[in-house]
Amino acid sequence: MAMFDPVALPLIFAALMGVSILLYVVLDGFDLGVGLLFPFADEGERDRMVASIGPFWDANETWLVLAIGILLVAFPVAHGDILTALYLPVAVMLIGLILRGVAFEFRAKAPLGHKRPWDAAFWAGSLMTALAQGFMLGMYVMGLEWTWAKVAFALGTAGALAVAYSFIGAGWVILKTDGVLQRKAVGWARGGIWGMVLGMGAVSVATPLVSARIFDKWFRFPEIVALAPLPLMSGLLVALLWLALRRLPTANDSFAWFPFAGAVVLMVLGFFGMAYSFYPYIVPEKLTIWQAAAATESLAIILVGTLVVLPMILGYTVLAYVIFRGKATKLSYD
Amino acid sequence: MDTLLLSRIQFAANISFHILFPTITIALGWVLLFFKLRFNRTGERKWMDLYLFWVKVFALSFAMGVVSGITMSFQFGTNWPGFMETVGNVAGPLLAYEVLTAFFLEAVFLGIMLFGASRVPGWLHTLATFLVAFGTTMSAFWILVLNSWMHTPAGHELRDGVVYAADWWAIIFNPSMPYRLTHMLLASGLTVAFLIAGLSAYRLLRGDRAAEVATGLRFGVILGAVLIPAQIVAGDMHGLNTLEHQPAKVAAMEGNWETQGNVPLLLFALPDEVARENRLELGIPSMASVILKHDPAGVVPGLDDFVAADGTVLHPPVAAVFWSFRVMVGIGVLMLLVSWGAAFLIWRRGVEGVPRPALMGLTAMSFAGWGATLAGWYTTEIGRQPWLVQGVLTVEQAVGDIASGMVATTLVAYLLVYAALLAAYVGVIFHLARKGGRYDAPVASPGMQPAE
Ligand code: HDD
Ligand code: HEM
Ligand code: HEM
Numbered sequence: 118m119a120m121f122d123p124v125a126l127p128l129i130f131a132a133l134m135g136v137s138i139l140l141y142v143v144l145d146g147f148d149l150g151v152g153l154l155f156p157f158a159d160e161g162e163r164d165r166m167v168a169s170i171g172p173f174w175d176a177n178e179t180w181l182v183l184a185i186g187i188l189l190v191a192f193p194v195a196h197g198d199i200l201t202a203l204y205l206p207v208a209v210m211l212i213g214l215i216l217r218g219v220a221f222e223f224r225a226k227a228p229l230g231h232k233r234p235w236d237a238a239f240w241a242g243s244l245m246t247a248l249a250q251g252f253m254l255g256m257y258v259m260g261l262e263w264t265w266a267k268v269a270f271a272l273g274t275a276g277a278l279a280v281a282y283s284f285i286g287a288g289w290v291i292l293k294t295d296g297v298l299q300r301k302a303v304g305w306a307r308g309g310i311w312g313m314v315l316g317m318g319a320v321s322v323a324t325p326l327v328s329a330r331i332f333d334k335w336f337r338f339p340e341i342v343a344l345a346p347l348p349l350m351s352g353l354l355v356a357l358l359w360l361a362l363r364r365l366p367t368a369n370d371s372f373a374w375f376p377f378a379g380a381v382v383l384m385v386l387g388f389f390g391m392a393y394s395f396y397p398y399i400v401p402e403k404l405t406i407w408q409a410a411a412a413t414e415s416l417a418i419i420l421v422g423t424l425v426v427l428p429m430i431l432g433y434t435v436l437a438y439v440i441f442r443g444k445a446t447k448l449s450y451d
Numbered sequence: 452m453d454t455l456l457l458s459r460i461q462f463a464a465n466i467s468f469h470i471l472f473p474t475i476t477i478a479l480g481w482v483l484l485f486f487k488l489r490f491n492r493t494g495e496r497k498w499m500d501l502y503l504f505w506v507k508v509f510a511l512s513f514a515m516g517v518v519s520g521i522t523m524s525f526q527f528g529t530n531w532p533g534f535m536e537t538v539g540n541v542a543g544p545l546l547a548y549e550v551l552t553a554f555f556l557e558a559v560f561l562g563i564m565l566f567g568a569s570r571v572p573g574w575l576h577t578l579a580t581f582l583v584a585f586g587t588t589m590s591a592f593w594i595l596v597l598n599s600w601m602h603t604p605a606g607h608e609l610r611d612g613v614v615y616a617a618d619w620w621a622i623i624f625n626p627s628m629p630y631r632l633t634h635m636l637l638a639s640g641l642t643v644a645f646l647i648a649g650l651s652a653y654r655l656l657r658g659d660r661a662a663e664v665a666t667g668l669r670f671g672v673i674l675g676a677v678l679i680p681a682q683i684v685a686g687d688m689h690g691l692n693t694l695e696h697q698p699a700k701v702a703a704m705e706g707n708w709e710t711q712g713n714v715p716l717l718l719f720a721l722p723d724e725v726a727r728e729n730r731l732e733l734g735i736p737s738m739a740s741v742i743l744k745h746d747p748a749g750v751v752p753g754l755d756d757f758v759a760a761d762g763t764v765l766h767p768p769v770a771a772v773f774w775s776f777r778v779m780v781g782i783g784v785l786m787l788l789v790s791w792g793a794a795f796l797i798w799r800r801g802v803e804g805v806p807r808p809a810l811m812g813l814t815a816m817s818f819a820g821w822g823a824t825l826a827g828w829y830t831t832e833i834g835r836q837p838w839l840v841q842g843v844l845t846v847e848q849a850v851g852d853i854a855s856g857m858v859a860t861t862l863v864a865y866l867l868v869y870a871a872l873l874a875a876y877v878g879v880i881f882h883l884a885r886k887g888g889r890y891d892a893p894v895a896s897p898g899m900q901p902a903e
Pocket of ligand 2: 462470597
């Protein structure tokens with residue numbers, strides 16, 4: 118079958134990995150964002166914010182495991198290259214993920230007096246994770262080279278991604294809560310939208326500048342015409358979001374979904390822009406997806422499993438979101 | 452210290468921390484399903500109370516397992532790039548199947564199991580509990596397939612130094628897999644049995660007379676008493692299998708330097724790698740020959756067989772393997788004595804009549820399963836040295852080229868986080884036990900009430 122040939126397989130796996138990363142960034146993005154917003158909320162509000170992500174965060178994080186798994190199994194050579202180059206930020210992210218994931222459980226089960234320190238750990242873990250991921254994104258765009266200028270750029274994207282996560286997190290809180298907390302979240306979103314614009318802008322401007330190949334891909338005719346809608350749509354969406362945030366929350370809670378949905382669409386657009394820039398490279402300017410791919414037989418056997426299981430995973434993931442739809446209430450094991 | 456040694460210590464630290472929590476969740480998932488089904492069947496409140504108490508321990512352990520597991524998956528790339536580059540064609544699909552068939556299943560249904568009881572019909576909640584238990588067991592299955600393949604590789608071929616899969620059936624059902632899987636699943640069951648018995652005993656000691664406490668104690672003690680003989684038999688078979696495939700490991704476990712008959716079973720010795728002999732030996736004559744060959748005169752391979760002509764040592768470090776094996780077996784024997792003793796006392800005098808010293812003993816054994824499990828894994832993994840994949844890839848070939856200072860930094864950071872979290876975890880579990888079954892709300896119709 119054509120699907121299982123050495124040209125198509127690596128492409129399919131690159132696409133699968135892309136989808137996992139995108140799902141991860143959107144889904145864990147809102148969890149992490151909720152964590153980042155913790156210092157701005159009071160204790161009761163924090164309980165409610167945690168309740169809104171309680172049933173989801175574990176599965177959300179699993180998309181990261183899948184993405185790194187695909188990198189590991191489908192592109193073994195690239196996997197070593199990328200992760201050894203990003204050794205320190207990966208470690209920071211892992212420790213962040215550890216703190217965030219366990220603080221979540223501990224805050225509810227530890228003696229009452231320990232709740233505040235665990236809340237602080239939840240925030241710190243979310244922050245470390247978001248910053249480390251933003252930093253890795255920046256380093257990847259810069260071709261994984263540790264020079265001062267490139268590290269400085271990566272520090273910038275670190276901050277930007279953290280703000281972008283808080284924006285989508287605020288969007289999630291607007292969607293899942295009401296009353297005072299919802300009104301507060303609208304305020305957070307108004308503050309965060311600029312970080313999002315700045316971050317996406319910086320990456321979009323920098324990517325073509327560091328690589329002549331990417332510059333050419335974007336600005337050559339006729340591609341430039343076909344690509345123009347990407348930035349234009351993003352701009353329009355930002356404007357709509359800004360207008361909506363000035364009017365929210367509405368009396369009958371209409372449009373509470375809009376900031377979250379808008380943030381998701383922005384992230385998707387940004388993601389496609391990145392994917393277009395880097396294709397066909399997996400290690401920027403060094404290794405293409407075909408050079409890095411594992412043996413065809415092994416990829417084929419994984420693909421068979423994936424085609425059977427992925428629809429089921431998506432199915433029960435949707436089921437979980439349907440079961441826990443609506444405004445978040447108190448979190449309890451009942 | 453060099454990068455290799457630091458990376459090894461870091462890997463050992465990370466996997467040791469990770470394995471603690473799956474060891475609890477694998478069996479506890481099934482135990483929760485059992486509690487739930489007993490409640491569905493009898494309608495007795497104590498089963499629901501047991502469920503609600505242990506589901507909290509489960510949630511906490513699961514979270515610890517997940518976050519430490521994520522660290523595991525990144526490590527292959529950050530520290531051991533040679534591993535995937537050489538054996539990725541076998542290891543990759545196995546790890547991928549673990550993510551696809553196990554991780555998503557448990558992660559999604561965990562949400563429904565923990566928070567969904569009031570939102571879904573009862574059968575769906577029970578089904579979610581089942582799927583979570585099933586998912587954790589699938590995780591263990593796939594990862595142990597990979598680990599066993601690393602010890603007893605089969606079904607592959609080497610082309611230009613890279614492993615290619617030839618026969619997936621032979622890879623999955625490699626020679627040590629059935630033994631390792633059985634032994635590990637039993638280890639998980641024992642860990643949970645002693646944890647439940649230990650915490651119930653602790654609550655009894657503190658004067659908590661809730662019905663669920665007595666039932667919990669009885670349940671834990673009986674589970675432990677049933678599983679431990681099975682574990683000893685499984686361990687013995689596992690050892691015989693290892694003798695066939697990794698004789699150097701068994702020689703190190705026995706502290707046996709020379710190939711000979713009438714090998715004693717050493718209870719104590721100080722293996723000396725320089726002089727290549729044991730000091731202060733104390734043993735049961737011919738017993739090791741009996742266990743391994745079922746014959747007092749049976750000839751058992753010794754460590755001296757695994758030294759190359761030029762003097763290169765091809766067997767694992769002896770003292771570490773020798774002692775960790777003894778710690779595991781020692782804890783196993785202790786588990787046998789304690790669980791059977793406690794079962795006897797409960798049988799003769801009932802839970803109320805179990806004397807305080809026995810309850811204290813059980814409390815002290817709460818985390819005994821962890822000790823035996825770690826010791827067993829140290830025997831297994833250190834016993835494979837210098838290989839990472841037996842006969843295919845050495846540890847040294849797989850290590851990544853990273854500045855040792857960087858590895859040292861991250862190692863210290865991980866150790867600090869792990870020490871703090873371990874203390875917090877044990878502290879919170881005992882805190883939950885002290886808080887006990889004080890659930891405020893009365894039992895509502897299907898018998899569920901908020902736990903927090
Ligand atoms: C509660 C935990 C527990 C207990 C009580 C025991 N074990 Fe064990 N043992 C394990 C938990 C474990 C383990 C952690 O699960 C290991 C590590 C790798 C494996 O497959 O199982 C293990 C490994 C392991 C090995 C190494 C096999 C290899 O790597 O090739 C042997 C020979 C035994 N065991 C034998 C025994 C015997 C004779 C026991 C009798 C008391 C015993 N174990 C009790
Ligand atoms: C699929 C599962 C596993 C894989 C792929 C794996 C792989 C490895 C690797 C790469 C090393 C480093 C080499 C070394 O330090 O010697 C190692 C060593 C080690 N592993 Fe495993 N391992 C697995 C399962 C486990 C488990 C479950 C444990 C349980 C605690 C464990 C305990 C250890 C220890 C203690 C070492 C250090 C041995 C030494 O330093 O000599 N491993 N293993
Ligand atoms: C190198 C070896 C290992 C790697 C790379 C690894 C990886 C992982 C990852 C990524 C997770 C989180 C899954 C999620 O997001 O839900 C996880 C959880 C889990 N792992 Fe491991 N793991 C390893 C060793 C082991 C071993 C040896 C066992 C058991 C024998 C095990 C059993 C489990 C279980 C049952 C879970 C579910 C979470 C829990 O119950 O705590 N893993 N592992």
